[in-house]
Amino acid sequence: MPVTEAFYEAAIVPELWKEALNRAGEAWNADGVVVSSYPDCLSGYLNSDRMEEFCTRFVSEGWYKRDIRAVRGLAFVRKGNEIATDLDLFTPDELGQLPFYHDFIGATGFQWFAGALLTDMGASQITLSIHRKAGRDPFLSGDLSRIQRDLPHVKRAARLASKARMSYAEGLVDSLERMTCGAILIDWLGRVIRMNRKAESYIGSDLQVISSRLRSQQRENNKVLQDLIEACTQPLIERHRDSVTSALLHRSSELPLVVHAHPIVRRASDVFQGAAGLLLLSDPGEERGLDTKTIQKMFQLTPSELRISTGLAKGLDTQQIASQHGIGADTVRYHLKSIFAKTSTRHQAQLVSLLSRLSDPPELN
Template structure:
């Protein structure tokens, strides 16, 4: 390995310990291999992953534009390149399109050329089953990557794989510390990875496993079929593209148990919670044992009958004996809004009178 490349690679290993230095380290690596910019790129990356993975400084403006305008959708480099990258190949632009074809390709002409990015190369590798690429771009003055360049870049593949694996291990260690903190404050919690598998569960969560809830093949599963469907739907929603702390509304699922009240699962994307720049950790599941911690009436109604928060607040007020006008005033909504909400509450709960709502609230306590 050339001395300048070796020095840049050592800087990247140092960035594993100090993630804030990744932009500088990858900038130096780019210069060492005669590239304009470099970034790590996981297969099937979503917006949250792309915003988080390490990238050099000169990638920043381009990457913001790339994400904002969803250029990752229908991208010829992804469609043609990932089958090669998944086999551990080093791919260059000439592997993906001819010179004549590039003159017509929208991504090349409308995305890359305005940023003066003419050349492309990517080094493919796997870490624990997940496919990764380190993507590099070149300015027009640098020209395209050649076959000789591809041979030189192939020598970096084991280093990129090791950097990724080490970063993921450190991030999981930090996440484990977070789970232990939740354990100490009495909160069962499980960490899910990018596949939806349980990466780690704290002691209180492990204590809830048994005939009603188990981990099978690395995945969380409920014995009750309906509960399991709800739980898997919740997990799938967290694995969807473009899920982040700012875009994901809190989700929940009830897992029913024989002879006990259900377990309430609430989900949260972990983007921004842990320093997982390689995005292995995907979601945090918080568990409430309703035998130990009963829910407020409002939450019980919302979970049991699918009421909105506003509808459940109105239902609780009416079940407590308040008239519709007084309930509307106390909740800060108009009488007409309250009437519309009440109609929806009656439809969802199959009731028609306040007395029925009051009785229903009592019954809901045994269901949730």
């Protein structure tokens, strides 16, 4: 399969990105290829097989915050250059002395790089970097010609992947309308991208949108709101398990709104997701019905995970759920670990609290 076709397939089926990058490395005579989000690896990265250790150290040792190559490279391509290489960006002395090269690149066994900007999503940019190990020649004109031949297709595939992921996020917002849950889609800069009609009904004196950003005139409310937005927009690799994920937003003449922050990007393969998270708003004074299909889509639960979540929301314990579905308690606990990860909860009580804020689940058929 030509490398360009592999990229188009990966744009539709995200699980195929690693294979596409492996093929690209072979076609471009490189030792590895990486697609990542900039700055700060906001939504993660994708890498070919031989870049595994490189990417792990890039993140774990904090080099993503000191990536001078990305800073200079993006400035270079924004001047109209399609591809940047080390030789375009640094002097020979810098290549030997800069900590990024001396302490990191050299230590990983790599040396040479060529990079391009694939797509700009406003709050973040998606970049392509192609790597060669030490002892090989740098990327010269003949190498760059091969890459430039395929680059337009890679860029189109990246734009297609970005549109597909954004459509998924926007679909979540609209589908939550069916369960009378307010939903506000937030980008990586904390700006409002989209909200459904239920969320719009909550906008007023207590909750406002000013210059595409959510605000409250009440100081305490505003702090709560910004903490929740920060929980959504933290870079994937910097998220903390103790981040604030839900709070009450007090209103002057009505019951407080319950607001829950739900990060959309949960794994590195979601690098093309331009939306950072959802804020879910519910009014405790309103009756709501649960749309199990929406809950399943929103948290990407398997059928087994959905049944277990619903059982907990009904007040059943682990053993009762196991007996009801003819499975072992250990199997229920195994599924619970996955449910906690997908819903950003840490224990059963927190999961039940989240589901109850959305609505009381009906019987599953």
